[in-house]
Amino acid sequence: MEPRSRSATPDGGARERLPNLFEVLSRRTLAPVDLFSFYIYMRDVQRSVDYLDFWLDVSQHMSLCRHYVRELRRSVLISTPDLEKGAGSKRSSAILDHYSYPLDRTSSDQGPSGTARQPSKERERLSTDQRLSAFLREDNTVGRHSPHNSTASQKSEHNTPGSEQPPRPSFVANSGTGTPSLLNNSNNSPQHTVARADIRASAEKILYTYLLPGAEREIILPQGILNEITTAIEKQGRDDPEVFDAAKDYVFQAMERDAFPGFLRAKALGNIVQPSLLLRLILGLVSMFAAFWTAFILIFLAKSRATRCWVIWPFTFGVYFLASHQYLLDPILALAGYSEYTIGSVHRIKEPFVR
Numbered sequence: 585m586e587p588r589s590r591s592a593t594p595d596g597g598a599r600e601r602l603p604n605l606f607e608v609l610s611r612r613t614l615a616p617v618d619l620f621s622f623y624i625y626m627r628d629v630q631r632s633v634d635y636l637d638f639w640l641d642v643s644q645h646m647s648l649c650r651h652y653v654r655e656l657r658r659s660v661l662i663s664t665p666d667l668e669k670g671a672g673s674k675r676s677s678a679i680l681d682h683y684s685y686p687l688d689r690t691s692s693d694q695g696p697s698g699t700a701r702q703p704s705k706e707r708e709r710l711s712t713d714q715r716l717s718a719f720l721r722e723d724n725t726v727g728r729h730s731p732h733n734s735t736a737s738q739k740s741e742h743n744t745p746g747s748e749q750p751p752r753p754s755f756v757a758n759s760g761t762g763t764p765s766l767l768n769n770s771n772n773s774p775q776h777t778v779a780r781a782d783i784r785a786s787a788e789k790i791l792y793t794y795l796l797p798g799a800e801r802e803i804i805l806p807q808g809i810l811n812e813i814t815t816a817i818e819k820q821g822r823d824d825p826e827v828f829d830a831a832k833d834y835v836f837q838a839m840e841r842d843a844f845p846g847f848l849r850a851k852a853l854g855n856i857v858q859p860s861l862l863l864r865l866i867l868g869l870v871s872m873f874a875a876f877w878t879a880f881i882l883i884f885l886a887k888s889r890a891t892r893c894w895v896i897w898p899f900t901f902g903v904y905f906l907a908s909h910q911y912l913l914d915p916i917l918a919l920a921g922y923s924e925y926t927i928g929s930v931h932r933i934k935e936p937f938v939r
Contacts, residue, residue: 593877600937602852605836605844609639614934616923620921624925625847629858632843634801638794642832645786652778663892795831800938805831852938854912855923859911863927868905875899 585607603613608622615621627633666736794803796809809830816822852859856864908914917923921939922930933939 602848602937603935604838608844609643609836613643615931615932616855616925617848617935617938621717621851621925622847623842624857625850626843629850630843631848633745634794634803637801638790638803639731639832639835641786641790641794642825642828644710645783645790645828648778648786649825652780652783655777728769784823787827794932803835805834809834823863851923852935855917855933856908856912856914857924857927859927860924861912865903865909868909871898871902871905875902898912914929 603617607613608617608619609738611619611808623633623636628635673842791813793799793801795805796802813827813831816827875895878898879892879895882895904915914924917930921933923933
């Protein structure tokens, strides 16, 4: 007996199961259960891509905060030699020294609100992220640390959920094949120095885009969570990542409960997208009708068996298309090792366990 196939992951791990939502969001999976496929599913099937965009923007806000503190720590160490440090400089440098480990970590080490998936590291992760948020709150109050030559936060253009291109220009790019491809930038820090104003603008952009009533891409959250976030940003002046933790957890659980099971059924157990399913249903019904009609006509005309045997072809096409529609699976595509991203666009299946 051959050993069971082990599913390799981009970070060198292996699993003998289907991925979970955390692994998909962390870009640890391959096609057809990668983050880009999940984005298309949320956009075209669930019609709730705003929830996924909110998650991605909050994760990007966390990366922005880490980059800011990392650059701040570097500027303090460079501009303030040890012999010239005063009491305040020593205190600032000592505080910033605590961030060397968490700032070098990637978002893939975090759970819904940054919770580490490894139980032995959860307490350490919570401590470092809390220190990060605490420092940002203190730095916002003091208002004396800000690296120069910063770039302002860029506003992204958003399209409707049903548009052809996902509404995140920074999230996808044209791969040269006419189909947007996911940019794996989860581990890349911003290329330019980040100022405190950029963090503030990022937090306000998330608030005004997704959370406030009547926002451009408003998502449904419990009123208590909305009130806490609004008060923290608008009245308390906070912009640290902890502000969005409750909302991020709620969105993660909503996607995990309502969208992700259907995504696995469609992409891990099938290889056809919704528009293609409808097309196959129509073609299957037309083929079956043509097959029965032709068969009866040939019988009534008393044609020979050699002539009537050609009716096998429309029956074959009809059964093939109807079975593909029923089981969300094209057997020819499956044998060739391909899966549909969008109608007319197929990509090779790279996830070993799914293949």
